[in-house]
Amino acid sequence: MRAREISSLALDSYQRAARVALSNHLVTATYPDRIALPLLRRWATELREDLLELFGYRLEVTETTARLFPVIDRLDDSQPARTSTDRIFDRRRYAYLSLALAALGRAGNQITLSELADHVAVEASQVDGVELTTDRASDRDAFVDAIGWLATRGAIALADGDATGWAHNPSAGEALYDIDRPVIVAMFRPPRAVQHLRSVRGLLAGPDAPIDSDEADPERPDPERPVDPKETLRAVRRALVEQPVVYLDDLDSDGKAALAASRTVGEVELLTGLTAERRSEGVALIDSSGRLSDYRFPSTGTIAQVALLIAGEISDRVIDPDAPKLPTYPLPDADALIEQLDTAIPDGGIFGDLAEFGLSSEPRTVDRNPARQQYPLIEDSWLASVVDDLVERFGRTFAAQWQTDKNGLRLRALALLHRLRLVHSVSGGVLVLPVIARYRDVMVSVRDRTPQDSLFGTEQPASTEQTASTEFPEAEAQ
Template sequence: MHARTIDSLALDSYQRAARVVLANHLITRNYPDRIALPLIRRWATELREDLAELFGYRLEVTETTARLFPVLDQLDPGRPARTTADRLFDRRRYAYLALALAALGRAGDQITLSELAAQVASYTERVDGLDLASDRAADRDAFVDAVGWLAARGAVTLADGDAGGWASDPEAGEALYDIDRSVVFALFRPPRALQHLQSVGGLLGEEAGGGDTRSPALALASRSVRRALVEQPVVYIDDLAEPHRSLLGQEKLVHEVELVTGLRAERRAEGVALIDSSGRLSDVRFPGTGTLAQVALLLAGEIADLVLDLDAPVARIPRPEVPIADLVEQLDSAIPSATVFAPLADPFDIFATEEDSERQEQEPDIPEYPFIGADWIRDTVQMLAKRYGATFAAQWQADVPGLTTEVISLLERLRLVESVNSPELGAGLIILPALARYRGAIVTIRTRSESELFISPGDVGEPDAAPALVSSEKGSGN
């Protein structure tokens, strides 16, 4: 592993490059910033070999792009694409994005937005249930969001005009884009030919080879555990089966990930989490600024106090199985069977092994976790809104139910809670162990008097005229 031999003065630069490529997967001249690509190119050889050895990832670096091809061990519905305004992509936007990529791959050096829309509209005629009508504002907005996602990554660059003008009135507005073909070709590179797949499961897992030839199964398991450490906020030992549990407990394996990423691993009996104080690997900083992050921290503190109250123990239930199979079935149902090349199609998951079958037949101990009902969660967020509501962003002051939903969603993304619907106890949250690290939240409310325009740095007290909530927790954040 090259990271062991890099001089200590240069190691920080190497680790920053590793964090950037692990966080973004695609790096271009301007994405995620102008310094990222030169940094990756400097360490291209070392990164290519270390990422392949430790994680099974493939890194391709050219003069204009760096593309990491990760290995997915499972589907993750918690990482959707987002628009430039931070709205989630829906199925229509995903479809427009894929079809726009296909059109750009056949285009020249420039294309107008209306020409690209016309080409995508012609492609939608071949897809049942999908169309792009330029006279419908919703279709235009979705299409512009897809093009904006491509523009943010440098696949297209606005040369003239305004996409917003076209979205408002396609007869009066227009936009001209320069096409960066190297970025277009780097964006869509599936690990296997999609025409040979009858299930999305064929895109998951890692084929044997490229690891320790003396024990290929152990090498695959080791890389899977390392991938989990850099891809998940927390890796819980109860989520793993042997030999992954034993590997997670090995200090050497975790240290290798620390050395490459420059992050610090926090080990507990329940699992391991990498603490990213740099902010260059995490897609969500927590604790953080903003109403959602602050209310989530306050709610986590209230939950921890409730769970740790020995005088009023809460109910405990086992975690239900994650319905990944349902997600696979939904995605598989959308595969157009007419495009599958039957002679080379795989009727089952090619990565399934006899070891997996034996593991499924085992009946391990099922741990139980604290359960808190949905009513308590709603009442607690309502209490926080009454106490600190004047400090919230305007949109959440008038929508406490919506705030509750978004805060729970954030805590779920961080793997601190899980939403469940228990047959005996009803809807609520299962509280996962990592939430306890955010207990003891400290709240400070800064205020200004009516005669002041700004808050003085030392002013702390009860809210009166224009309060601002400042939350912190004991210890460092993710």
């Protein structure tokens, strides 16, 4: 591991470079900032070796881009594309993004927004269920969101005009973009041609990947194919940096042994500069730098504050000896989601003679943990009553939009807890995951701030301004 050879004075710089590469799989001259690419170029040789050795990731660094090619072990919906206003991309925006990227790959050095929209509209007309009509404001807004996503990452740069003006009135507004071809080329590099796949399993490399042997028993690992210890270690290390927390129940016996080994976690700590927090249920990397995590928690803002309060209430409910016993269920199997996605793949775009990993071969995952862990279920009705109570007690400190939208507040807060793997959302409620006990006994303080009506505060205030803050103890997970 090359990180062991780096001097203590330079180690912090190297660890920052590793965090940049792991948190931004594409780095350009301007994205995520102007110092990221020079930092990666400085440590390119060492990072290339360590990322491959520890995770199996491939790093390509050029003069204008750095591209990390990760190994995907399982489907993950926690990092969707987002607009400049933090709105999650819908299907239409993803479609426009893909078609725009294809059109830019065939364009010259510059292109106008209206010209790009025309190209995308033509391509969209050939795809069932996709349409771009520039006369429709909702289509223009979605298209501009997709173009903005590309511009943020440096694939295109605004040379003249204004995309917002075009979105409001395409006959009066226009925008001209410079195209950065190296970024376009680096941006979309799938591990397999999607036209050769009939199942999303073909994009996975971990436990959800298809079984190679047609004669292998799908209910247990093939004894003729021993598990590669090196790949098991890589999979565990990947989970440490890609997931908020790695539960032992997520792993098979080999994975549990790898996670328990101090060297496995220690190598990730050395590379990233993060600190591992071990509990009886698993391991989480604590990112006090804020440079690897995509979301801080606990954090400021109504959604984060309410999520923390809900986490405390859920923790208290689970261990309440006087309350009725909660029903328990295992986490949903990923196979159901994979089958739903597979049935939605249009057959018209598949090259039949080259297609692999299809539904006809019935690829299935190996159940590496047949005795599946059961988790308490908290029902939506109970959660709704908790949010009602929180709004009643602290609503005056919440953002105005959430004071009257209790249901929306609950859904957004639970979505955040799901994203952080504190709960798992299911139909009718949430399954409570062990690490949520870290936020047990949350304490709330409402501070009254007296506004000053004069420079020296000699006049009596007419009202008080109230704000809420939350604190949490370092509680042991149960």
